[in-house]
Amino acid sequence: MTKTMSEKPKKKIIERFLDGVEKAGNKLPDPVTLFVIMAFLILGLSWIMAKFNVSAVKPGTDERIAVINLLNQEGLIRILGEMQSNFTSFPPLGMVIVSMLGIGLAEQTGLIAALMKKSVMSAPQKLIIPFLILTGLVGNVAADAAFIVLPPIAALIFMSIGRNPLVGLVVTYAAIAGGFSANLLISSLDVLLLGITESAAQLVDPEYTGRATMNYYFLIASTFVLVALGTFVAHKFTIPRFGEFKGELEKLEPITPLENKGLKWAGIVTAIYVIILLIAVVPSNGILRDPETGGFLSSPFMTGIVPIMLFFFLLPALAYGIVTRNIKSDKDVAEKMFKSVADMASFIVLAFVAAQMIAYFGWSNIGPILAIKGAELLQAMDFTGLPMIIGFIVICASINMLIASASAKWALLAPIFVPMFMYLDYSPALTQAVYRVGDSITNPITPMLAYFAILLAFAKRYDKNIGMGTLISALLPYSVIFAIGWIILFSIWFLLGLPLGPGDSIYLK
Secondary structure (H helix, E strand, C coil), X not given: CCCCCCCCCXXXXXXXXXXXXXXXXXXXXXXXXXXXXXXXXXXXXXXXXXXXXXXXXXXXXXXXXXXXXXCCHHHHHHHHHCHHHHHHCCHHHHHHHHHHHHHXXXXXXXXXXXXXXXXXXXXXXXXXXXXXXXXXXXXXXXXXHHHXXXXXXXXXXXXXXXXXXXXXXXXXXXXXXXXXXXXXXXXXHXXXXXXXXXXXXXCCCCCCXXXXXCCHHHHHHHHHHHHHHHHHHHHHXXXXXXXXXXXXXXXXXXXXXXXXXXXXXXXXXXXXXXXXXXHHHCCCCCCCCCCCCCCCCCCHHHHCHHHHHHHHHHHHHHHHHHHCCCCCCHHHHHHHHHHHHHCCHHHHHHHHHHHHXXXXXHHHXXXXXXXXXXXXXHHHCCCCHHHHXXXXXXXXXXXXXXXXXXXXXXXXXXXHHHHHHHHCCECHHHHHHHHHHHHHHCHHHCCCCCHHHHHHHHXXXXXXXXXXXXXXXXXXXXXXHHHHHHHHHHHHHHHHCCCCECCECCECC
């Protein structure tokens, strides 16, 4: 029988698999309910595993870590006593609300819409996706603030050109999360990981000292590879999966003279603000430098990046709103800021239950014990060379599904693997680089990364019925393709014996 013109083409195996992931994921309860269920599962597991005395020895010490039962009297008292502090100290909560005060005002005054219209009208649309991916990768220099600032702006960019804003959200989030270690710049993460790597290496060589740039060459190359891979995934999977946006698209009207005037003054205010920041940061004795060392990466500038980003959006928004008469009094400013925070109500509820679940997981010690057991398994398999390196990447990627914090995982794994690799004549720089690949690739799909809840809250602005399954199925190709591409890149790097950073090679000298 011949096919008729009305028959739909048969979906490919990958598309059917992603459809299955989406359907299965969307059959899960509401994310709030899901986090509640996971919290109770963790409590139950803590009781069971504690009964069986599950434990592990902390690497580099004789300290034994045991699972802590959270369903005894002491655990229940802690659950009740720290429920409020779990929520108020939940890292993304303050960052989101503070950042959204500035971003929300910029959105409410029309500054972002006008800026998007002006930039989109003059930029080739073919370059928008690679530009957003590169921005997401480099944006990690601002640490976790990138998760909050960039995805909603990317969504607005896509909507302003008549495309699905969910594509912008997913592409940018995948770049920030999946390429968390790739960058063109040295970030605070390089310094943070260096301290852990150095301590672990000194278990073998007490004289060892490392550099924050130990992986710099490899991370620069990784950035360009991930931009190409991310662009491929976006066109091959993300855009076709989301299709056309069924909601109300923002019409791209020409910029008016008044809007142009507002953008001009917003630009002037931004330039003045940036100049002030440069004066405070560039000189070695700048007031936003580390007062003791004069350093930048551990400076007040980096610790204050969220309020700095707040004013980066807030001040130009005020200038634009006043010039365009969208702001006529202080009441207008307050009203617009109220609305921007009100739009985050669903995230605040989600953050409350997610904070409890993540706290219980940390208290129970289940995560660290599983990480140590996984590391011991790889050690017992007695791999060498490239198979050992790929095995380590897989272990790190798997553990990342349970422990999202890059520094927390590395603090557990470094004392095992840095000495182990050193005894095999591999440098600490190599071990850290391998870890960073594994630590990044599963970031987009792990619900343990607190910013996944933020992504879901952003997505619900454009589709109230969107579920975790839809987002995970859209993000999964990025994790898979990034993993394949990054492992191939590292394998080539390893086989050619290329330096990982200035003065840091694959092997010990």
